Amino acid sequence: xxxxxxxxxxxxxxxxxxxxxxxxxxxxxxxxxxxxxxxxxxxxxxxxxxxxxxxxxxxxxxxxxxxxxxxxxxxxxxxxxxxxxxxxxxxxxxxxxxxxxxxxxxxxxxxxxxxxxxxxxxxxxxxxxxxxxxxxxxxxxxxxxxxxxxxxxxxxxxxxxxxxxxxxxxxxxxxxxxxxxxxxxxxxxxxxxxxxxxxxxxxxxxxxxxxxxxxxxxxxxxxxxxxxxxxxxxxxxxxxxxxxxxxxxxxxxxxxxxxxxxxxxxxxxxxxxxxxxxxxxxxxxxxxxxxxxxxxxxxxxxxxxxxxxxxxxxxxxxxxxxxxxxxxxxxxxxxxxxxxxxxxxxxxxxxxxxxxxxxxxxxxxxxxxxxxxxxxxxxxxxxxxxxxxxxxxxxxxxxxxxxxxxxxxxxxxxxxxxxxxxxxxxxxxxxxxxxx
Numbered sequence: 001x002x003x004x005x006x007x008x009x010x011x012x013x014x015x016x017x018x019x020x021x022x023x024x025x026x027x028x029x030x031x032x033x034x035x036x037x038x039x040x041x042x043x044x045x046x047x048x049x050x051x052x053x054x055x056x057x058x059x060x061x062x063x064x065x066x067x068x069x070x071x072x073x074x075x076x077x078x079x080x081x082x083x084x085x086x087x088x089x090x091x092x093x094x095x096x097x098x099x100x101x102x103x104x105x106x107x108x109x110x111x112x113x114x115x116x117x118x119x120x121x122x123x124x125x126x127x128x129x130x131x132x133x134x135x136x137x138x139x140x141x142x143x144x145x146x147x148x149x150x151x152x153x154x155x156x157x158x159x160x161x162x163x164x165x166x167x168x169x170x171x172x173x174x175x176x177x178x179x180x181x182x183x184x185x186x187x188x189x190x191x192x193x194x195x196x197x198x199x200x201x202x203x204x205x206x207x208x209x210x211x212x213x214x215x216x217x218x219x220x221x222x223x224x225x226x227x228x229x230x231x232x233x234x235x236x237x238x239x240x241x242x243x244x245x246x247x248x249x250x251x252x253x254x255x256x257x258x259x260x261x262x263x264x265x266x267x268x269x270x271x272x273x274x275x276x277x278x279x280x281x282x283x284x285x286x287x288x289x290x291x292x293x294x295x296x297x298x299x300x301x302x303x304x305x306x307x308x309x310x311x312x313x314x315x316x317x318x319x320x321x322x323x324x325x326x327x328x329x330x331x332x333x334x335x336x337x338x339x340x341x342x343x344x345x346x347x348x349x350x351x352x353x354x355x356x357x358x359x360x361x362x363x364x365x366x367x368x369x370x371x372x373x374x375x376x377x378x379x380x381x382x383x384x385x386x387x388x389x390x391x392x393x394x395x396x397x398x399x400x401x402x403x404x405x406x407x408x409x410x411x412x413x414x415x416x417x418x419x420x421x422x423x424x425x426x427x428x429x430x431x432x433x434x435x436x
């Protein structure tokens with residue numbers, strides 16, 4: 001492909017990633033991390049940029065979608081895990097969150113006091129939001145032109161306006177670290193990166209990009225891998241710039257706006273300080289475009305997947321079904337969505353990471369399912385209980401036992417069991433060879 005085409009696809013992937021969570025979490029991280037912004041941002045960039053980049057490349061390297069990799073464990077596991085991931089990142093959590101965040105940050109600030117609790121406004125907003133999503137997602141072949149050439153430049157411009165203003169005329173000095181960011185900023189922000197859902201989104205968006213490349217006549221594994229790597233690097237650079245900029249805005253805002261409860265409030269107040277009354281409007285445009293591009297990409301990716309797995313219905317039918325269901329779920333509100341989604345992500349995220357990393361080295365063990373199975377089983381045991389603990393469901397004996405695991409207090413205790421499980425599986429492959 002031409003350099004321009006590569007750039008457009010890379011910008012499209014960047015816009016697909018840059019959704020609601022990507023914009024609202026870094027500012028709050030900046031406020032909390034303060035003087036520890038550098039190690040905190042390093043942890044956030046690993047889960048928010050590095051791992052998603054590897055996920056995109058892993059799909060291209062596998063020569064198929066997520067189910068291709070997951071089926072290396074077992075065909076049934078491939079179907080179930082892929083289905084769970086698409087439902088999570090799609091109509092149950094990911095897609096509805098794009099609408100609720102847009103409403104919370106881009107609509108509520110403009111409502112009068114007597115309308116703040118009016119549920120019908122949220123219903124009307126989500127209706128229009130998903131009508132636009134449906135219109136732009138019905139023809140996936142035009143996603144490159146619509147997102148890569150139109151929406152992305154607008155999105156990047158409004159973010160740049162906020163970032164540059166905060167750099168040249170900072171609101172204040174960087175304050176002290178708060179809470180866990182004072183003692184373990186890296187690990188705390190590493191887990192915060194889960195909330196962006198970017199690793200899960202990367203496994204979904206990658207197949208969208210691959211289908212676009214096929215439409216361009218690029219079908220062989222080598223050229224597809226090269227094009228995906230270029231697109232992934234462009235998206236990674238863009239995301240890194242945005243995260244660092246928004247984190248800096250949060251870190252320098254504490255003296256002026258005080259500690260806020262969420263990143264949306266940080267951005268709203270910071271925008272008003274930086275640009276006056278027009279700052280709120282700038283933020284509204286940023287959030288709506290960011291959330292809309294992500295919503296379009298997720299609806300398109302989920303519709304393509306369900307059309308392949310359940311071909312009884314057409315792609316367009318699934319677009320309507322997914323968007324309609326997401327509109328209904330959106331009306332529960334942002335707070336409930338985040339509360340419910342975090343325990344689920346704590347369970348799924350480690351499995352997705354281990355599965356992705358094993359796909360890069362599985363030639364070392366001839367893709368033996370036992371290596372995948374034992375590594376994922378060990379990961380699942382820890383991540384499931386970690387998820388339950390996050391939901392305030394505790395088992396004293398299990399918590400006491402797991403407390404001996406390295407990094408368990410940092411909520412990434414699954415790392416060592418995953419490695420040990422993989423090594424045991426690798427050793428067992430030699431006995432399997434001898435028996436055969």
